[in-house]
Amino acid sequence: MKHFINLKDISYQNLRKILIDAKNRKNKRKKLDTLETDKGAPLKGKLLIQMFEKSSLRTRLSFYLAIKQLGGGTLTLRSNELHLGSGGESLEDTAKILSTYGDGFMLRTDSDKKIKSFSDYLSIPLVNGLSPSSHPTQVLSDIFTVEEIKKKSISKLNITWIGDSNNVLNSLIAASVKFDFKLNIGCPKKYTPNKDLLNWAKKINKKIYVVNDAKKAAINADVIFSDKVLSLNDKVNKKKKLSHFKNFKVTQKLMRKAKKSCIFLHCLPRGSEVEEKVFSSNQSKVWQQALNRVHVQKSILLYCFGKLR
Numbered sequence: 001m002k003h004f005i006n007l008k009d010i011s012y013q014n015l016r017k018i019l020i021d022a023k024n025r026k027n028k029r030k031k032l033d034t035l036e037t038d039k040g041a042p043l044k045g046k047l048l049i050q051m052f053e054k055s056s057l058r059t060r061l062s063f064y065l066a067i068k069q070l071g072g073g074t075l076t077l078r079s080n081e082l083h084l085g086s087g088g089e090s091l092e093d094t095a096k097i098l099s100t101y102g103d104g105f106m107l108r109t110d111s112d113k114k115i116k117s118f119s120d121y122l123s124i125p126l127v128n129g130l131s132p133s134s135h136p137t138q139v140l141s142d143i144f145t146v147e148e149i150k151k152k153s154i155s156k157l158n159i160t161w162i163g164d165s166n167n168v169l170n171s172l173i174a175a176s177v178k179f180d181f182k183l184n185i186g187c188p189k190k191y192t193p194n195k196d197l198l199n200w201a202k203k204i205n206k207k208i209y210v211v212n213d214a215k216k217a218a219i220n221a222d223v224i225f226s227d228k229v230l231s232l233n234d235k236v237n238k239k240k241k242l243s244h245f246k247n248f249k250v251t252q253k254l255m256r257k258a259k260k261s262c263i264f265l266h267c268l269p270r271g272s273e274v275e276e277k278v279f280s281s282n283q284s285k286v287w288q289q290a291l292n293r294v295h296v297q298k299s300i301l302l303y304c305f306g307k308l309r
């Protein structure tokens with residue numbers, strides 16, 4: 001069994017294997033209904049336990065469908081209804097019970113420490129469904145979407161990020177190292193990406209650039225990514241933070257700096273960082289991006305369960 005916690009810690013070979021499997025499975029189920037099982041039901045009889053300490057729509061639904069389509073089932077726990085949530089049971093004992101009753105655990109949490117502790121104590125696979133420092137299932141799925149639309153390896157494309165230096169960007173930086181693509185990051189000076197991560201990444205991938213100018217970052221882009229300026233449970237002065245990002249909006253004018261064929265991606269939910277005209281344009285592929293989470297997470301689960309061929 002394997003955990004899926006950070007893209008940084010997973011080999012390129014395994015990440016690529018996941019994407020290839022996802023593509024094959026997606027192609028094969030074109031005529032199947034939402035809840036129909038993939039041929040062979042590779043995770044028949046398996047239970048994925050999910051727990052969300054923060055809101056979620058897409059991650060919740062996509063993991064539900066992912067395990068169902070592989071022949072297994074899921075149970076979603078509310079963290080505030082667990083003894084752990086009210087401080088009445090240790091994390092170690094909770095992990096032991098999860099490992100006894102279930103076959104996999106998907107956790108969305110506000111605490112990287114909690115992810116680390118669960119990974120130490122669980123004897124079943126742990127999937128990081130978003131933590132303060134990364135959102136690996138989202139970004140691997142986004143690589144899939146980019147290659148599906150562009151019909152070429154992401155290593156041949158110019159990828160741009162406009163916005164906050166958050167968990168999604170961290171995973172994108174890690175992905176740029178694993179998949180070897182050019183990454184332009186456009187963010188205000190005050191919101192520069194995590195130094196340790198950036199130093200590690202830049203040592204391996206010489207094509208990562210951070211600029212404090214959205215227009216410069218967008219030049220010649222094949223893909224422009226953005227995300228909410230205010231992340232879930234962001235403990236900041238919201239008005240102030242939003243004002244710092246006023247020049248980092250994805251507008252039609254900004255999209256014109258990129259290649260004509262440039263696409264716009266956003267993990268959702270969205271805020272004011274993207275203009276409606278861009279969001280609802282033909283260049284925006286956000287709905288396809290959202291649905292691809294199901295396909296890629298199926299292959300992530302198979303990787304975790306040691307069933308990826």
Ligand code: CP
Nearest residue numbers: 056057058059267268
């Ligand atoms: N993109 C994403 O993770 O969406 P949710 O927060 O709705 O799960």
Ligand code: NVA
Nearest residue numbers: 166168227231232268
């Ligand atoms: N950066 C966002 C992603 C939401 C899916 C957040 O952490 O809230």
